[in-house]
Amino acid sequence: MLEPFQLPFVQRALVELLLLAVLAGTLGCWIVLRGLAFPAHAAAAAAFPGLVLADGLGFAAPLGGFGAALLFALAVGRLAARERSGHDTLTALVLVAALAAGIVLASDVFHSAASVESLLFGSLLAIGPGDVRLAAAAALVVLAATWVLGARWLAAGFDPSAARALGVRSPLPDTLLLVLVALGAVAVLSAVGALLATALLVVPAATTRLFSDRVVPWQLATVVLAAAEGTFGVWLAVKLNAPPGATIAVIAGAVFALVAAGRALAPRATEATA
Amino acid sequence: MTPVLATVAHALADPFSQRIMRRALAEVLLLAAVGGTLGCWVVLGGLSYGAESLAHGMFPGLVLAALAGVPLLLGGAAGILVAALAIVLAGRVGRDRIGRDDAVAVAVTTLFGLGALLALSPATPLGIQGLLFGDVLGTSAADLLAGAALVALVLLALWAGHWRLLAAGFDRGGARALGVAPLATDAALLTLLALAVLVAVQGLGNLLVVAVLVAPAAAARLLTRRFAPMMALAVVLGAVAGIGGLYLSYYVRVAAGASIAGLLVAAYLLARIVAAASQIRKSSGAVAS
Amino acid sequence: MTALLEAGGLAVGYGGPPVLTDVSFRLEPGERIAVLGPNGGGKTTLFRALLGELGPSTGTLSVSGRCASVPQTERSRLDFPVSALDVALMGTIPGRPWWRRPSRADRAAARAALARVDLADRAERTYGELSGGQRQRVLIARALVQDAGVLLLDEPFTGLDATSAARLEALLAELAGEGRGVLIATHDLEQARRWDRVLCVNGRQVAFGEPDEVLTPEALAATYGGAIVTLPPTHPDPTAPHRVILPPHHHHHGPAR
Numbered sequence: 045m046l047e048p049f050q051l052p053f054v055q056r057a058l059v060e061l062l063l064l065a066v067l068a069g070t071l072g073c074w075i076v077l078r079g080l081a082f083p084a085h086a087a088a089a090a091a092f093p094g095l096v097l098a099d100g101l102g103f104a105a106p107l108g109g110f111g112a113a114l115l116f117a118l119a120v121g122r123l124a125a126r127e128r129s130g131h132d133t134l135t136a137l138v139l140v141a142a143l144a145a146g147i148v149l150a151s152d153v154f155h156s157a158a159s160v161e162s163l164l165f166g167s168l169l170a171i172g173p174g175d176v177r178l179a180a181a182a183a184l185v186v187l188a189a190t191w192v193l194g195a196r197w198l199a200a201g202f203d204p205s206a207a208r209a210l211g212v213r214s215p216l217p218d219t220l221l222l223v224l225v226a227l228g229a230v231a232v233l234s235a236v237g238a239l240l241a242t243a244l245l246v247v248p249a250a251t252t253r254l255f256s257d258r259v260v261p262w263q264l265a266t267v268v269l270a271a272a273e274g275t276f277g278v279w280l281a282v283k284l285n286a287p288p289g290a291t292i293a294v295i296a297g298a299v300f301a302l303v304a305a306g307r308a309l310a311p312r313a314t315e316a317t318a
Numbered sequence: 319m320t321p322v323l324a325t326v327a328h329a330l331a332d333p334f335s336q337r338i339m340r341r342a343l344a345e346v347l348l349l350a351a352v353g354g355t356l357g358c359w360v361v362l363g364g365l366s367y368g369a370e371s372l373a374h375g376m377f378p379g380l381v382l383a384a385l386a387g388v389p390l391l392l393g394g395a396a397g398i399l400v401a402a403l404a405i406v407l408a409g410r411v412g413r414d415r416i417g418r419d420d421a422v423a424v425a426v427t428t429l430f431g432l433g434a435l436l437a438l439s440p441a442t443p444l445g446i447q448g449l450l451f452g453d454v455l456g457t458s459a460a461d462l463l464a465g466a467a468l469v470a471l472v473l474l475a476l477w478a479g480h481w482r483l484l485a486a487g488f489d490r491g492g493a494r495a496l497g498v499a500p501l502a503t504d505a506a507l508l509t510l511l512a513l514a515v516l517v518a519v520q521g522l523g524n525l526l527v528v529a530v531l532v533a534p535a536a537a538a539r540l541l542t543r544r545f546a547p548m549m550a551l552a553v554v555l556g557a558v559a560g561i562g563g564l565y566l567s568y569y570v571r572v573a574a575g576a577s578i579a580g581l582l583v584a585a586y587l588l589a590r591i592v593a594a595a596s597q598i599r600k601s602s603g604a605v606a607s
Numbered sequence: 608m609t610a611l612l613e614a615g616g617l618a619v620g621y622g623g624p625p626v627l628t629d630v631s632f633r634l635e636p637g638e639r640i641a642v643l644g645p646n647g648g649g650k651t652t653l654f655r656a657l658l659g660e661l662g663p664s665t666g667t668l669s670v671s672g673r674c675a676s677v678p679q680t681e682r683s684r685l686d687f688p689v690s691a692l693d694v695a696l697m698g699t700i701p702g703r704p705w706w707r708r709p710s711r712a713d714r715a716a717a718r719a720a721l722a723r724v725d726l727a728d729r730a731e732r733t734y735g736e737l738s739g740g741q742r743q744r745v746l747i748a749r750a751l752v753q754d755a756g757v758l759l760l761d762e763p764f765t766g767l768d769a770t771s772a773a774r775l776e777a778l779l780a781e782l783a784g785e786g787r788g789v790l791i792a793t794h795d796l797e798q799a800r801r802w803d804r805v806l807c808v809n810g811r812q813v814a815f816g817e818p819d820e821v822l823t824p825e826a827l828a829a830t831y832g833g834a835i836v837t838l839p840p841t842h843p844d845p846t847a848p849h850r851v852i853l854p855p856h857h858h859h860h861g862p863a864r
Contacts, residue, residue, distance in 0.1 A: 141579065144529075247427060291431075293431025362687065539688070
């Protein structure tokens with residue numbers, strides 16, 4: 045039963061996932077707290093044409109991805125200050141154009157159509173040491189940033205209008221958060237792909253939010269949950285010969301549904317005991 | 319002059335000598351008709367996030383239909399029903415702790431992942447690019463017939479229900495006094511939206527379909543001030559982008575669905591620029607006078 | 608003479624405990640009733656109950672004839688691609704099967720209503736481009752097209768300049784003169800003094816009756832809570848009436864989440 049864990053590529057995948065779990069736990073909670081799910085999705089999906097271009101032109105893929113992702117996160121995130129979900133016509137349409145550009149580049153310009161699926165849904169079992177290093181770096185940066193800026197991100201999220209009135213709100217911490225969202229989106233790309241980034245960055249944090257009332261316990265719970273979901277997902281994917289990124293996404297969603305159902309059916313039992 | 323005209327005319331007509339292209343043209347016109355009209359309600363009613371969520375969430379339905387060899391329309395319909403249910407449930411669950419939109423994102427990502435799981439698992443993985451990015455050139459006569467029927471239904475419903483939709487959209491609270499129940503009009507619009515997504519997903523695929531539902535109407539809204547011109551312009555923009563996309567695919571050998579989507583977005587960006595420019599001109603004109 | 612509206616012991620809620628209780632009043636044809644109360648005190652809830660949006664939790668409510676709503680104009684979409692005529696035409700919706708287009712008679716009625724409120728020349732203008740006072744009158748035209756016996760106006764005088772306010776008052780007096788009943792939510796006590804009845808609500812009905820009976824410091828204190836400031840008399844004569852001032856209210860709309 046445990047044979048999958050003896051395979052070297054599985055072991056590498058697990059290391060990657062544990063690092064990404066740290067990311068999912070810290071950054072993911074900020075994303076959910078500040079309502080940045082759509083910007084996170086947009087940043088990751090926007091990376092798709094960047095990756096295809098980088099691949100085709102022969103330079104480091106993460107760079108191409110990060111550039112596009114950053115552009116998107118900043119653009120969308122700024123709008124999120126005004127609109128509730130950060131989803132508005134312009135960004136939604138530009139995102140569609142980015143995806144269209146990506147597929148055109150892949151099919152008709154660089155003829156790399158074969159890699160489209162792994163770019164869109166991840167190739168967790170084929171990651172290299174570069175991907176692991178990127179995940180480690182991203183996790184470290186996010187941890188450090190949380191240490192320094194966490195209180196501010198919390199305050200701004202709690203009452204944006206009051207923060208502004210008190211003159212506390214400098215745009216820098218929030219902008220930095222968006223940069224980190226872009227970084228996180230790119231870091232998870234190799235694992236879950238451009239279209240399933242929210243499976244790691246949003247779903248576990250959303251799940252644990254259902255029973256957490258304080259930020260730090262919430263983040264810890266999310267790291268544990270994300271690690272567990274990732275491990276189980278990889279194991280199941282190897283056993284079933286299924287794509288690992290998608291498997292993790294489905295497991296994460298199923299856990300969310302179970303927790304949500306449990307909360308709805310037995311509210312007192314699942315009350316937070318912060 | 320005549321030889322130039324003749325060459326241009328030839329270039330314009332040439333693609334449509336093939337039946338595939340003629341069918342694609344019919345499909346594109348259907349998309350423009352439904353996207354331009356219903357799109358006005360999507361844009362005015364703030365339904366674009368809902369439209370996108372439905373389109374992404376229906377993916378497993380499409381995959382199952384393709385795996386089972388069943389018409390895409392049936393799989394799509396089942397997929398949309400499940401997606402709609404998941405979205406409604408997620409919205410309710412999430413509201414107090416996560417925010418409705420983020421809860422919807424969770425549901426949509428999970429469904430989308432399920433579709434990928436189903437598509438990429440079998441020994442001979444499915445060609446999902448057609449499902450994701452559309453397959454306009456693969457439109458069959460049956461697809462056209464079914465599509466035309468659904469589009470006709472949507473157009474009829476929009477025409478008949480226009481004043482009630484208008485009353486509920488304009489003043490939700492006061493609509494009751496006019497005998498219009500906002501919940502009923504909401505439900506009607508969402509149903510029509512689901513039908514439109516079902517039709518359009520064949521040609522544009524589930525990632526790009528939101529373009530035809532949002533871009534033409536959003537562009538038209540920036541350039542018109544009344545409903546009827548807005549709808550008319552939206553349909554025209556949709557048709558122009560669609561036909562342009564077909565020409566691109568024929569002459570430049572670029573994916574048709576992606577070209578159409580790209581041109582739709584380009585039309586919107588152009589409209590934004592034109593609208594902004596006329597604003598600037600208006601305000602500077604006022605200052606000058 | 609049957610009352611246009613009659614409420615007896617009415618209580619209304621949104622699914623939980625009632626947020627407005629003990630409402631008992633009558634609206635006779637030709638009457639203008641001022642509805643006073645703090646924000647969140649139940650004025651809007653009362654209007655929604657009268658329009659049939661909310662059902663009574665307890666008590667009775669009988670409405671003879673049509674109620675039309677004239678909301679604050681910000682509640683309607685200022686960015687909708689509709690003209691003033693289109694908005695007035697919405698008033699014809701109840702009178703025909705839902706699939707029918709507006710008839711020529713409908714259009715004539717809408718234009719006549721706009722003429723009645725002095726906006727005949729603005730019929731083709733985009734609704735959102737009109738001034739606050741003009742938008743208010745378009746919504747009244749819509750109510751006239753409905754031929755409603757009862758008009759419910761939610762703070763129609765907010766943001767209007769003196770001329771527009773005077774014009775609106777005159778229009779309301781005309782409408783009452785025709786035998787319609789008008790309920791006006793307002794914060795202006797002087798205005799309320801000029802009308803036929805005053806209804807004070809704050810979670811419950813505090814008072815209902817003639818202005819002189821109702822507009823007492825005690826009733827107002829009960830209605831507005833501690834939000835009343837009483838100034839010492841400025842006149843050297845100590846028997847001169849105290850001025851009663853209400854501090855300005857703020858509409859606070861919290862985040863929708």
